[in-house]
Amino acid sequence: MTYVLFDIGGTKTRVAVSKDLKQFAEPISFKTPKKFEEGIDAIVEAVKKMETGPITAAAGGVRGVLSEDRSEIMDDSALSAWVEEPLKENLKKKLKTEVYIENDSAVVALGEAHFGAGQGADIMVYHTVSTGVGGAKIEQGHIDSFSVGFEPGKQILDIDRTILGEDVLPTLENLVSGTALEARTGVKPYEIPQSDAVWDQLAYYLAHGLRNSVLYWSPDVIVLGGSMIVGDPRILLDDIIKHTQAVLGEEVPCPLLKDAELGSVGGLYGAMALLEQRT
Numbered sequence: 001m002t003y004v005l006f007d008i009g010g011t012k013t014r015v016a017v018s019k020d021l022k023q024f025a026e027p028i029s030f031k032t033p034k035k036f037e038e039g040i041d042a043i044v045e046a047v048k049k050m051e052t053g054p055i056t057a058a059a060g061g062v063r064g065v066l067s068e069d070r071s072e073i074m075d076d077s078a079l080s081a082w083v084e085e086p087l088k089e090n091l092k093k094k095l096k097t098e099v100y101i102e103n104d105s106a107v108v109a110l111g112e113a114h115f116g117a118g119q120g121a122d123i124m125v126y127h128t129v130s131t132g133v134g135g136a137k138i139e140q141g142h143i144d145s146f147s148v149g150f151e152p153g154k155q156i157l158d159i160d161r162t163i164l165g166e167d168v169l170p171t172l173e174n175l176v177s178g179t180a181l182e183a184r185t186g187v188k189p190y191e192i193p194q195s196d197a198v199w200d201q202l203a204y205y206l207a208h209g210l211r212n213s214v215l216y217w218s219p220d221v222i223v224l225g226g227s228m229i230v231g232d233p234r235i236l237l238d239d240i241i242k243h244t245q246a247v248l249g250e251e252v253p254c255p256l257l258k259d260a261e262l263g264s265v266g267g268l269y270g271a272m273a274l275l276e277q278r279t
Contacts, residue, residue, distance in 0.1 A: 002052045003275050004095060006043055006060030007267030008032060009104060010078030010131070013039070014268060015046040021272045025050065027265060036085040044094045057279045058091060059100040059271045061107030063134075065149055070101045100278050104267055105134030106143045106150065108225065108260075111270030113138040116261040117223045125219040126260070127152060129206065129235065130226035133173040137217050142277065153177070157208050172209040176202050176235070178228050194233040202228070202235045207243035214244075214252060225260030 005024055007014045009032060016027040028046040033039040047055075064076025064083070071088040073079060091099045102110075109118075109126030118124035118138065127135040133153025137144040158170030174180045178189045181202070185192065192198060210222060228235055237259055245254045262269050 001056040002054065003056055003272070003279075004047055004052065004058035004060075004097070005268045005271035005275075006058065007104060007107070007265075007271065008039070008043075008060065008062040008079075009267075010063050010076075012264075013043065014265065015043055015050075016265075016268050017047070017050045017052050018272055018275075021276045024268055024272065027268060032079070034079075034081055036082045036087075039082065040087075040090045040094060043091070047095065055095055055097040057098045057100070057275055058095050059274045059278065061102055061104030061267045061270060062087065063104045065151075066101065066103055068148075098279075100274055102143060102274065103134075103136070103149055106136035107270035107274060108262070108266040109136040109138050109223070109270065110141075110143055110273045111262050111266040111268070112223045112225070112260055113141055114273040114276075115269040116266065117258040118221055121219070121221040123217065123219045123221075125213050125217050125222045127210070127213070127222065127224050128226035128260075129176055129178075129224070129228040131179045132177050133171075133209075133226075135213075137219070141273075152209065152213060155209060155212060157205070163205075172205070175205040176209070176228065181228075189228060190231065190233065192233060194236075196233075199233060199235055200239050203239035204243045206235060206240055207247050210240070210244045210257070211247045214248060214255060218252075219255050221256045221258060223258050223260050225262075225266065230259055230263070 003018045005016045013032045014027045014029045016024040018024040064073040067074050073082050112118045113124050124138040135152040136150045153173035155172050164170050181189050
């Protein structure tokens with residue numbers, strides 16, 4: 001059997017093939033085309049290069065808010081030209097197989113739950129901090145049920161706007177993401193030395209978002225990924241743990257906090273888990 005795995009991000013798309021849903025061949029990675037049709041063609045072309053033969057099924061993640069039936073992107077700033085385009089239908093037609101799609105953060109979370117840092121946890125929460133902030137809740141190895149989707153980065157933290165001022169929406173994403181940090185400092189995050197106090201400040205802001213995750217979702221483990229967490233320089237895990245324990249206080253115990261383990265291919269591992277559950 002041949003399974004196609006994909007991860008469509010705002011910057012890069014990765015495509016791979018698995019024969020057994022336990023491992024996959026070397027992925028093909030390319031810059032995500034801005035135009036929808038070009039993106040579909042690029043995925044199909046990558047699959048052809050892998051000489052797959054008949055495809056059993058395909059699955060993967062795509063960024064943005066998805067439609068209720070997971071067939072298309074309903075809203076996304078980075079892939080605006082993909083919005084309300086027939087993503088699932090076009091992939092089904094071109095790949096000649098059934099296609100399963102979920103939000104990219106949720107698929108990475110699924111990968112970490114089955115193959116990475118969240119293995120063995122009954123309830124796992126995943127947060128990614130990179131250009132934006134995303135995440136998902138995984139329960140008993142499955143993406144938890146939801147009506148619209150998980151958007152932890154959109155939670156309001158700076159209610160009185162004392163940190164970000166009046167012109168910026170006071171969300172967790174606008175406090176700790178790489179995009180937000182660059183907007184405030186005028187430099188790329190990777191240009192800021194690890195010794196700079198801003199990294200501990202970001203850990204403090206992030207801890208308040210994680211406090212909400214702990215109180216709302218009561219996870220056994222929180223897995224943290226994304227370039228701002230597992231990159232270099234980064235928001236240090238020890239600082240995140242310290243501040244999260246402090247802001248939780250005596251209310252509830254702080255769950256285990258861990259770095260993600262699957263790196264840039266977490267979405268492909270998650271696609272394998274998704275196919276295992278759906279096929």
